[in-house]
Structure formats: C-alpha cells, structure tokens
Amino acid sequence: MTENSQTPGHTLEPTLLARLTGGLGDRATVEKICQDFGTLYSEFLPDVFHSETNLTIEVGYLGHKSGLMRDLIEGLGDNFVLADTTLRNWSPNFVMACGNGFVITLMETLLGAQAEFISEPIKRPLSNIELDLAVMLFERFANVLRSGVNAAGGFEPIFERPHNWENRPKPDKDHVDEFAALIHMSVKLGKIVSEFALIIPQKALLKTQVTAPKSRNQVSKARKEWAEQLANQVRKSQVTLEARVSLESLTLMTVAKLAPGDVIPFLEQGEITVDVSANGKDLYACEFGRAGEHYTVRIKSTHSSDNEILRHLIK
Numbered sequence: 001m002t003e004n005s006q007t008p009g010h011t012l013e014p015t016l017l018a019r020l021t022g023g024l025g026d027r028a029t030v031e032k033i034c035q036d037f038g039t040l041y042s043e044f045l046p047d048v049f050h051s052e053t054n055l056t057i058e059v060g061y062l063g064h065k066s067g068l069m070r071d072l073i074e075g076l077g078d079n080f081v082l083a084d085t086t087l088r089n090w091s092p093n094f095v096m097a098c099g100n101g102f103v104i105t106l107m108e109t110l111l112g113a114q115a116e117f118i119s120e121p122i123k124r125p126l127s128n129i130e131l132d133l134a135v136m137l138f139e140r141f142a143n144v145l146r147s148g149v150n151a152a153g154g155f156e157p158i159f160e161r162p163h164n165w166e167n168r169p170k171p172d173k174d175h176v177d178e179f180a181a182l183i184h185m186s187v188k189l190g191k192i193v194s195e196f197a198l199i200i201p202q203k204a205l206l207k208t209q210v211t212a213p214k215s216r217n218q219v220s221k222a223r224k225e226w227a228e229q230l231a232n233q234v235r236k237s238q239v240t241l242e243a244r245v246s247l248e249s250l251t252l253m254t255v256a257k258l259a260p261g262d263v264i265p266f267l268e269q270g271e272i273t274v275d276v277s278a279n280g281k282d283l284y285a286c287e288f289g290r291a292g293e294h295y296t297v298r299i300k301s302t303h304s305s306d307n308e309i310l311r312h313l314i315k
Helices: 002-020 027-053 069-074 100-110 128-148 226-236 252-256 306-313
Strands: 057-068 080-087 091-099 179-189 192-201 242-245 273-278 281-291 294-302
Touching: 027 057, 027 128, 027 179, 057 069, 069 091, 069 179, 069 192, 080 100, 080 128, 091 100, 091 128, 091 179, 100 128, 100 179, 100 192, 273 294
Parallel strands: none
Antiparallel strands: 057 179, 080 091, 091 192, 179 192, 242 273, 273 281, 281 294
C-alpha cells in the first residue's frame, strides 16, 4: 500500500514543481500568448518578405500545443529544419522550426521558377545549400519575434546553424526537460502551403507581452536583396565534381582476371572525351589532357543551361 500511494506523487512532482516555479501556466494564459504570437507573425512576416524579396506570402495561426520541449520537437516529424535560438533577456533556449517544403519552394522561386510550375515538394532532408538559405529565413523569423516581445536591451537573436530534424543531437543523459509551448503557423508561397513553428519554454512564454512593432522599419533592419545573398551563398558552397572516361569493353572473364599493373585502354583514340558530373548529373563534356604533372579536363560543351545546372546542384 505504501509503494502504490507514493507512485502518483512521484509522477506529478515535475508538473507541480513547474507550476510552483513559473515553468507551467494554465491553459487559458498559454493559449492567449500563443495567439498573440500568431497575430504578430500573420501581420508582419508577410511585410518582411515583400519588402526584401518582392514575394507575397500568407501566414496563418494554426493553434498551439503544450508539453515537454523534447516531445514537442519530436512530434514535428522529419520534414522540418530546426534552429536552436537564444534571445538575451528573454529566453536562452527556444527553437525555430520551418517545413522543408517552404525552403525548397523559396529556393526554386528565387532561382526564377514560375509559381504555376512549382509542384508540391517531395519530403526529403535539405541540402547544404538549402540549409544556407534556411539561415536567411530564420534571421527574418527571429527578427519578427524580437520586434514583438518585451526583451530589454535590444539584443539580436542568436541561433545555431539550422539542421535537419533527423540530425538533431540527442540530449545528455542528465538533461532535465522543461515544459514548453509549440506555436504552429502555416506559410503559403504561391500555391504551396507549408508550416512554421516556435517551441518556447513556458518559463519565458508566461513572462512575455507580445506587442506589434510601431513601424515596419523595426521588423527588419536589413533591406538587402535576397537574390544577391542567395548568389553569395551558392558561390561559397563546395561542390564535388567527378570526371568519367569511357574505357574499352572487356569480357567478364578478362575483368575477373585483372590484377595490379594491368592496363585498360581508353575507348576513344586521339582526343579523349570526359563527362564531368556532380550529384549524379552530367554537367559538361570535356577534353582529357595534361598540364605539367597534373591531368586536366577542358570544357567543350554543357549538358544543360546555367539555371538548370544551378537548380540541380542545390538539391
């Protein structure tokens, strides 16, 4: 009887402790603050996008969830990119999350794709170049938040490099989880609808007063062209190229008996053609040659247009 009577107390202890220390609020209070965040983003995030990219997006509040922070993040599913974020004098550890589909659609749009020809993105992790774009996205998301919360000092939000959901590091064994609220929003670009979420510890959320910025200039200080920023990110990204040379056909028996030191001739005589590819896509037809001690290839022609090559490399 003694063991049974103690079990419920141990189960409720974290919840009671959180309520006593301001880490867990009542349903009505949490819901009201989450709605205020939804209103903030619905009204001001579209302004930020339009002023900096000339793109029109629609943002809508979908609701909220309350629970342990780790459970809320895991419940998002694997089609999200996340960034651990801190805002001094407000919260040292909240998380921004964006649906991969929105990042993929935005990338295609910024590269010149027409909205009517952009299809629903397949569910997949983001590439490194798409994660670079997510950095710029989260800067805008974070600045809208900073403009609307009562964080003293005017500090800028700081977030770690975005990562795919499946690459999220596991917490330490001694990590003590805390109660949080997930603010769920929709983001529509063209005909593609995706999602965006904030996961905020309730300890910070319950002290928050969300107010609309007095002017649009407070939403975002940076007014640089996104196309220029994207081009810079693409130029900085590393791409591994592969050169493929066709060799003379051999029988299976001959191939099975090849040993170190054996020589396989090129298929072509004279000028040797080399196909250069990246990410499994043929990009250039080249000539095989040599410069000093180095073997080289010289580009003769391309297999695709510049835009087609760029779109392929970012995936």
